[in-house]
Amino acid sequence: MAIQLVTDQLSNVLDDKFRNQFVGNFKAIEKALNDLDAAQTTLSSDQNKINQDLNNIKNDNEIRDANVQAIVNILAKYDVPIQIVNGKVVEIEEGD
Structure with a gap:
């Protein structure tokens, strides 16, 4: 899912809409970072399990x-x- 951040569509006036757009951006960024962190944790766990299986x-x-x-x-x-x-x-030949 692509996340569309508000960038060049920001208001020139510092108003509630402007603030809400920034808050929305930060929430989207925070969620994406948390998702990446969770994925990294899962990948690290999977890699550790694979390495242990290979050692076994x-x-x-x-x-x-x-x-x-x-x-x-x-x-x-x-x-x-x-x-x-x-x-x-x-099996080898006798006398070898």
């Missing part, structure tokens, strides 16, 4: 990778032909 995903991935590596290490101790290649668990 990163931590989960690190834990998963460590668990997969631990499983591969255990299986390798029992001579199971397995290893991680390019981030994937693969």
Whole structure:
């Protein structure tokens, strides 16, 4: 919604209409600033939540990778032909 402020249509005489036009302008500006402030608060909150979610995903991935590596290490101790290649668990040929 576009806000039309009274600017060049002001009266040359300082009267009630002139005062009311200025008061109206300030009310419109105040509302727009409050709306922007509320939007900024919401955006900051959303950004913080997204950053936390990304950190959680990163931590989960690190834990998963460590668990997969631990499983591969255990299986390798029992001579199971397995290893991680390019981030994937693969079966290897005996004697490699």
